[in-house]
Amino acid sequence: MANETASVAVLGLGHGGSRVAAGVYEAFPLDGFRITAADTDQRALDSLGLPNTVVLGAEWAKGQGCGGDVKRGERAAAGCRKQLMEGFGSALTIVVAGLGGGAGSGAASVVARAARDAGSPIVFLVTLPIAMEGRARRLQADESLRELREAADTVIAVASDNLFSSLAPDTPAPMAFATANRVLAETVATWGRLFLAQPLFPIDLAAVRSLLAGGPMDCRIGVTSGSKDATPDQLVEELKRSPFLGGAEGMANAESALVGVVGGPALSMGQLNELMGRLDSCFSPNARLVKGGGTLATIETGPQVLVLTCRRDLGGEGPRQLDLFADNPLISRGKRGNGLLSGVVAPKQEEFRLVEPSLGVFAGSDPTKVGQENLDIPTFQRRGIRIDLGTEE
Ligand SMILES: Nc1nc2c(ncn2[C@@H]2O[C@H](COP(=O)(O)OP(=O)(O)OP(=O)(O)O)[C@@H](O)[C@H]2O)c(=O)[nH]1
């Protein structure tokens, strides 16, 4: 964790992400956050009242949205890489975007690759569309998420459905999004504060990454607003009502979780201990908890709690069964015959994609050369041998 002289960069991408960034700016003005919003849509950006905005692809996107075209979003962001990277010197960059559209999704992958190349600490907090936005949008968001996870290792994806299922059906639509934006802004702010705080016990990105490792995770977030004089029990009750969390069940079902508490300078070890004890009891004894706690001089409210729960995402259907033998004429199955393995469905081993010649762990070491050949590069790559995977004529 950094100290109070450090800053945290918040970067909102696309319309949804920018609105969350604006929410952080409005609600947490003193926190040492460096807040920027970037979108191709100039009017949407102008309506936010943020001092730092980046109009992506201004020369050719003409200040318009991308109409859900991720490639346009990517192209627009690629031309503004420098501006998007301006906060990379901070202790942490937190990127927020709603996946499923064009600008935010496209820009997120550009920013992820830029941060990876620069070695900058970065967290992505992204939302997945609500079911009623349609299957096409959801599939597009899934694809954007897959790409993002390839380029970045700290990606927290929360399902907007979790939020909307916790609201009354007669909640007006604008209020529903306003609630989402408020909760996401509080999450970003508490997350940033945890990284800026004087640690009572520290939390770092490696610990967060360890929660997200091991396959796609179904993540939920819960946050409290820091009401003054709230008792530990009241804070836990407030946390359970946090709309993205899924209530007490959301915590009880978690396989692992981050539990962070950040308070003002008066927060004592005793208070922290009591609060952590109450929070512990919300989780299964088998859940792996990563904890952090600290204080920040700028906090005048009561302690704020942030919880990120993780559970392996089985896509709601359990592990998918793949037919290993579908295209193998030597093995008959189903109506094709009565072979020994007839009807067998077995899991399929993923195939490694062939990559550019790579030095792998030998990168940066002195090459072992014989003549012109670098023996640190695998032979099949060095000699350009094509491996017959049985997929080409
Ligand atoms: N939290 C939040 N999510 C939003 C909001 N508006 C849209 N979303 C979600 O974010 C997803 C992407 O929408 P936008 O952010 O409007 O899209 P964009 O990135 O601006 O992309 P284009 O408009 O296609 O250029 C949507 O499918 C919604 O699920 C909002 O105000 N708040």
Ligand SMILES: [Mg+2]
């Ligand atoms: Mg837009």
